[in-house]
Amino acid sequence: MVDSSKKLEQYYWMIGIVVGAIIIAILAIVFIVVPTIKSIKQVDGQLKEKKQILSVKEQKLAKLKELKVKEQELKEQSKIVYRAIPTKKEVGDVFIELSELEKGVGGSFTGTQKSDSASSTSASASSEGAASSVVDTMTYSNQVNLPNYDAFKVLLANSEKALRFVHLDHFSISGENNFSVNLTYKAYYRNPQTEAQQ
Numbered sequence: 001m002v003d004s005s006k007k008l009e010q011y012y013w014m015i016g017i018v019v020g021a022i023i024i025a026i027l028a029i030v031f032i033v034v035p036t037i038k039s040i041k042q043v044d045g046q047l048k049e050k051k052q053i054l055s056v057k058e059q060k061l062a063k064l065k066e067l068k069v070k071e072q073e074l075k076e077q078s079k080i081v082y083r084a085i086p087t088k089k090e091v092g093d094v095f096i097e098l099s100e101l102e103k104g105v106g107g108s109f110t111g112t113q114k115s116d117s118a119s120s121t122s123a124s125a126s127s128e129g130a131a132s133s134v135v136d137t138m139t140y141s142n143q144v145n146l147p148n149y150d151a152f153k154v155l156l157a158n159s160e161k162a163l164r165f166v167h168l169d170h171f172s173i174s175g176e177n178n179f180s181v182n183l184t185y186k187a188y189y190r191n192p193q194t195e196a197q198q
Helices: 002-084 091-104 149-160 192-197
Strands: 114-118 135-146 166-174 179-190
Touching: 091 135, 091 149, 091 179, 135 149, 149 166, 149 179
Parallel strands: none
Antiparallel strands: 114 135, 135 179, 166 179
């Protein structure tokens, strides 16, 4: 009887140890393993999100570097364009070039050439690309006799290809075969204030 009670005690003791171990295992799973898995998943999600953010920022950085190179190229181009706009002293050369174009198509002057100065405010970027300045205009009007309409067409085409930018502002035609044309050109030149900024 004593042996059977000792065996029962041993069984109870073993059952108690096994049950205790199962309870400890369940508690460990509930309070240690599950939160650890959740935190690992959360950290993994945050890591993926940060990788995506990093990828986007790297793309933006690459574009920014590319734009920085292009900015330098644009600054160089704006300097070239700026130098293509004549100074007030050089505007006379533009009108001389136009007179030569008119003579080149067989034109003869019947009216007086005149040069009027007028100001026109327009925004133009400086070589720094930030400031805006004033570009002035000068008009040039003259009356020229041309042998025919084809000569007039050649004159228009050549004036569009002139070395310096000029704008045919107005023209009027009178006559039939040997017709007279009143031409009014507008040329743009750099303001002295703009020149000082360069």
